[in-house]
Structures are given as structure tokens and as C-alpha cells.
Amino acid sequence: RQADEHNRQSIKSLEEQIFKLQQDLAFYKGVLAPGSRRDGLRIRSLELQSTDAPRVFRYNIMLSRVGQDDASIDGQLEVFVDGRQAGKKARLELAKLSAEHSKKTIPFEFKHFQAIPATGRFADLTLPPGFVAEKIVVRAMVKGQDPLERTFKWIDQE
Numbered sequence: 001r002q003a004d005e006h007n008r009q010s011i012k013s014l015e016e017q018i019f020k021l022q023q024d025l026a027f028y029k030g031v032l033a034p035g036s037r038r039d040g041l042r043i044r045s046l047e048l049q050s051t052d053a054p055r056v057f058r059y060n061i062m063l064s065r066v067g068q069d070d071a072s073i074d075g076q077l078e079v080f081v082d083g084r085q086a087g088k089k090a091r092l093e094l095a096k097l098s099a100e101h102s103k104k105t106i107p108f109e110f111k112h113f114q115a116i117p118a119t120g121r122f123a124d125l126t127l128p129p130g131f132v133a134e135k136i137v138v139r140a141m142v143k144g145q146d147p148l149e150r151t152f153k154w155i156d157q158e
Contacts, residue, residue, distance in 0.1 A: 016049065023047060023062075039067030041075075043138050043150040044113070049122070050155065055129070057155075058122035059098075061138060064113040074109035075142035077116065081125070083133040083154070090131065097125040108140075 023045055044062040065073055079094035095104050100123035108114050117123045133154040140148045
């Protein structure tokens, strides 16, 4: 049993590493070959992983910038989890789900790309009992520009 559990943990770890490397590769391809896209801010990716604790998930958001401008870009990020609570549509703010990001908005400032939380780390979010998540909405706001919004499907919770 211990060997089976050890093998299961090893496989899970390797799968997580492969997933991360695939995301990194897609990110760098986008940075190196952005020709068909307009310049500006991008909500590049959202990595969401389940944990061994029920209703607790780990997340990481990657922002990037396309273009030749070397000035830094700064703004605020809002993150929402959309789903259902008691059969009705509900939207929960990340600030109410994550101790690490307890304010309504998350500030950002970078030249080329930024991970939230800091590079190589994850933050936790905890869903309340009875809430069934369906998607995550990430909205980036930069002064003088229209907000940029991207929606990500929620992961399979099995």
C-alpha cells in the first residue's frame, strides 16, 4: 500500500510538472511570436490545482505585455469565482476566499510579465460549503484603458 501511495504521489507530481512546463512553453511562444496580436496587457494564464483538503484550491495568475514599449504597466486586478449557491447563481470575490489576497483588488506593476502571487508560488482559495464553482473571471484595470477580462473554466473537482 505504501509503495502504491508513493507511486501515486510521484505520478501526480510529475503530471503537475508537465502541466507547468506546457504552460511555460505556451507562454514563451506567445511572448516570442506575438505578431498577430495587438500590443498591450494580456491575462496570459490561470493555473488552478486541487489540494488534498476538500474545497481548498491553489492558484497562480500570469500577466504579460506584448509590444516594444519599455515603460512599466501598472493597474489593479479583480478576481471572481462564479458558480451556484443553493441552486442560484452566485459570484464570490477572491478577497473573501483567499487569506493571501484579502483586498478587493490586487495591484500589479511590471514591464514584461508578472505572476500573482510572486513567481513560483501559489496562493490558496477556499470555497464555502454548498458553493459549486463553474468559472473564474479575471479582470485587469489600467488607468486610461478599457478593462481587460478573461474567463477560465473551473477545474474538475474529482
